[in-house]
Every structure is written in structure tokens, then in C-alpha cells.
Amino acid sequence: MNLVELAEKVYWVGVVDWNLRDFHGYETRRGTTYNAYLVVDAKTALVDTVKYPFKTSLADNIRRVTSLENLDYVIVNHVEMDHSSSLSYIMQHAKNATIVTSRRGKAGLVKYYGENEWNFQIVKTGDELSLGNRTLRFVEAPMLHWPDSMFTYLQEDKILMPNDAFGQHLATSQRFDDEVDQAVLMDEAAKYYANILMPFASLIIRKIEELPKLNINPRIIAPSHGVIWRSHPSKIVNAYLEWSKGKTSNKAVIVYDTMWGSTQKMAMAICDAIAEKGIEVHVYQMRRSDFAEILKEILEAKAVIVGSPTVNGSMFQTISAFLRYVTGLKPKGKIWAVFGSYGWGGGAVRAMTEHLKTAGFEVLEPGLQVQYAPTLEELGKCRELGEKIVNQIQA
Numbered sequence: 001m002n003l004v005e006l007a008e009k010v011y012w013v014g015v016v017d018w019n020l021r022d023f024h025g026y027e028t029r030r031g032t033t034y035n036a037y038l039v040v041d042a043k044t045a046l047v048d049t050v051k052y053p054f055k056t057s058l059a060d061n062i063r064r065v066t067s068l069e070n071l072d073y074v075i076v077n078h079v080e081m082d083h084s085s086s087l088s089y090i091m092q093h094a095k096n097a098t099i100v101t102s103r104r105g106k107a108g109l110v111k112y113y114g115e116n117e118w119n120f121q122i123v124k125t126g127d128e129l130s131l132g133n134r135t136l137r138f139v140e141a142p143m144l145h146w147p148d149s150m151f152t153y154l155q156e157d158k159i160l161m162p163n164d165a166f167g168q169h170l171a172t173s174q175r176f177d178d179e180v181d182q183a184v185l186m187d188e189a190a191k192y193y194a195n196i197l198m199p200f201a202s203l204i205i206r207k208i209e210e211l212p213k214l215n216i217n218p219r220i221i222a223p224s225h226g227v228i229w230r231s232h233p234s235k236i237v238n239a240y241l242e243w244s245k246g247k248t249s250n251k252a253v254i255v256y257d258t259m260w261g262s263t264q265k266m267a268m269a270i271c272d273a274i275a276e277k278g279i280e281v282h283v284y285q286m287r288r289s290d291f292a293e294i295l296k297e298i299l300e301a302k303a304v305i306v307g308s309p310t311v312n313g314s315m316f317q318t319i320s321a322f323l324r325y326v327t328g329l330k331p332k333g334k335i336w337a338v339f340g341s342y343g344w345g346g347g348a349v350r351a352m353t354e355h356l357k358t359a360g361f362e363v364l365e366p367g368l369q370v371q372y373a374p375t376l377e378e379l380g381k382c383r384e385l386g387e388k389i390v391n392q393i394q395a
């Protein structure tokens with residue numbers, strides 16, 4: 001791959017992981033990249049490393065510019081292993097390098113990789129590091145998305161390296177936003193936000209508002225995953241603001257599972273009633289679907305309707321896992337409803353309702369349940385539920 005320059009003597013030295021399909025449970029159908037950047041000046045700084053299996057590729061990319069022994073600084077914006085697990089390998093060669101990280105970053109690195117003979121420089125928001133003609137500035141970004149997270153800003157070139165923020169799990173041969181299909185790019189950016197950053201919406205808004213006050217107005221946003229926003233950095237910043245403020249469209253998502261088809265029939269009747277009113281609706285059978293993909297659709301949906309048959313007096317196992325996942329991600333401002341079928345005692349609808357209410361979500365009550373298989377009359381009740389949801393979406 002050609003050496004990629006973001007600005008004069010600012011290089012992308014990361015790697016493309018074409019074959020990643022599971023990122024700690026997040027289904028990554030389009031792979032990912034681990035981006036690292038090399039800034040060459042009187043002093044040379046490497047910003048972040050890559051996932052361990054790619055350590056020699058990172059080293060080879062750096063060596064196309066300079067030797068590892070010439071590294072003066074290794075900036076660690078985030079200790080999660082996809083960005084730091086090559087650090088030990090790099091530091092074996094970069095004997096003179098100082099690791100620059102946040103206080104929590106150092107604590108995380110010591111816990112993961114043990115006490116080493118590494119030199120650390122702890123930085124906090126507003127601190128600067130001169131490389132000669134150019135300056136790195138640091139902004140702590142706790143919980144975006146780990147406590148140690150930090151942004152690095154290359155002041156003179158106006159390049160913001162915010163690590164995980166503004167990323168996408170997208171493996172491509174292109175490195176820049178203007179080189180890829182925009183629909184695919186925003187699809188992956190939305191999926192990434194929904195599955196990784198959504199719980200921290202209020203912190204995101206505050207951090208985005210803080211940057212101009214620190215005189216950080218990036219011309220380029222270079223995240224640690226996916227393509228670099230060089231032509232339209234405001235596109236992803238505005239999208240993050242909208243998502244964080246709970247922007248929704250007139251869209252419903254139905255997530256269900258089924259044992260013998262009864263809950264599925266209910267799901268289809270609800271779907272038909274919503275679609276017939278001209279509202280976009282997406283339907284997922286949970287055990288055939290990706291969590292990450294569903295969360296991406298939920299991000300901008302106004303209504304989420306969850307269906308489960310009763311198993312052992314409670315929810316079907318895939319729906320239980322889904323509800324734990326989705327409530328942990330704290331999507332804002334949705335209309336929630338539940339439905340399901342049962343054989344004798346019931347329990348799924350009650351368990352789903354209780355789970356959602358305990359997590360602080362408002363649920364339409366009572367949930368809709370039918371015994372064994374839905375009759376025509378009961379399918380009519382399902383349609384009524386769909387129409388009620390449409391009314392709420394349009395209210």
C-alpha cells in the first residue's frame with residue numbers, strides 16, 4: 001500500500017484488518033482498520049499503535065519513513081488493546097521514546113502490560129508538546145469511550161486524532177472520506193456510534209462544544225478506525241451532535257424471536273399495520289440477526305417493538321440478551337412496546353415490560369400476548385397495536 005500523507009510529514013502508518021468479523025461481540029461485516037499516525041519534525045511522534053497481530057506491519061510502515069529507534073514519543077490516546085497491544089513490541093525497539101498519555105492511560109498500560117522500564121509523560125487537557133516546528137496538544141476525553149480516552153491535536157496542521165471517536169469499522173483500500181461511498185460510510189459511522197458511543201451522548205455534546213473553546217477547529221479528523229475525514233469533517237461532527245441529541249425519523253424497528261411461528265405471525269401483522277400507514281419499518285428475527293445492525297437501525301427510529309414467546313416462564317433467550325444489550329446502550333426518546341405468545345402460564349411479556357421499565361424506558365402497557373397461535377381476531381389486535389404506534393410516531 002502507498003505511504004499515505006495527511007499533511008507534509010504526517011503519515012498514516014496503520015493497518016487494514018480485512019477479515020475482522022467480530023469486534024468483542026460487535027459484528028463487523030466490513031472489517032476494520034487500526035489507524036496510527038506518524039508526525040515527523042525535529043522530534044518524531046507516533047500517535048497510537050495497532051492490534052497485536054499487526055505489530056510487524058505497523059513497524060514496517062514506520063520504517064518506510066524512519067527507524068523505530070528514532071521515535072521520540074509514542075502517544076497513547078487509549079489503552080484498549082486494539083490500539084495499545086503493539087506498544088510493548090514498538091518500545092522494545094524505540095528505546096529512546098517517551099510514552100505520552102493521560103493519568104488513567106498510564107494506569108491502564110501498567111495494569112495491562114506490567115511495570116516496564118518505560119518513560120512516561122502524563123498529560124492533561126491543554127498541555128502541549130513541541131516537536132520542533134509543530135505542536136501536539138492534548139484533550140482528555142474520559143468515557144469517550146473509556147476513562148483513559150484522550151484526543152491529540154496537531155495544532156499547525158489542524159489535524160485532530162480523537163482515537164475511537166468519529167470512527168467506523170470499515171476496511172477499505174481508500175484512506176479518506178471523499179474516496180468512499182458516502183452511504184456505506186455513514187452507515188458504518190452510525191453503526192459504530194450506536195454500538196460504542198451512544199451511552200455517552202451528553203459527554204459527546206459537551207466535548208464537541210469544548211473543542212472550539214480550546215481553539216481546536218480541525219481541518220482533518222483522523223480517527224483510529226476507518227477512513228479519515230479530510231473533506232467533510234463537519235459531516236461526522238454534525239452527525240454525532242444529532243445522534244447525541246436523540247434525532248429520530250419516522251421509523252419503527254421490530255425485534256422478535258419465535259419458537260413455532262406464533263410470535264412471528266404477530267410481528268408480521270404489526271409490521272403490516274405500520275407499513276400500510278406509510279411508516280418505514282425494519283423487522284429482525286433476533287437469532288438470525290446482528291446486534292450491531294439492529295442498534296444502528298434503532299439509533300434513528302422513533303419506535304422499538306419487541307416480541308418474544310414465553311420460555312420457562314420468561315423471555316426467549318435471544319430476546320433477553322437483546323434487551324440487556326439495548327438498554328445498556330441507553331437509546332434516547334423511543335416509544336417501546338412488547339408482544340408475544342405463550343403456551344400456558346405466560347411470562348415473556350411481563351418480563352420484557354419489567355426489564356424495560358427497570359432500565360428507565362417508557363413502555364406501552366399492557367403488552368400484547370396471545371395463547372398458542374393468534375386467531376384472526378388476535379391478529380387484528382396486533383394490527384391495532386401497530387396503528388397505535390403509528391399514531392404515537394406521528395404525534
Ligand code: FEO
Pocket residue numbers: 078080081082083145146164224225
Ligand atoms: Fe478502538 Fe476502544 O478501542
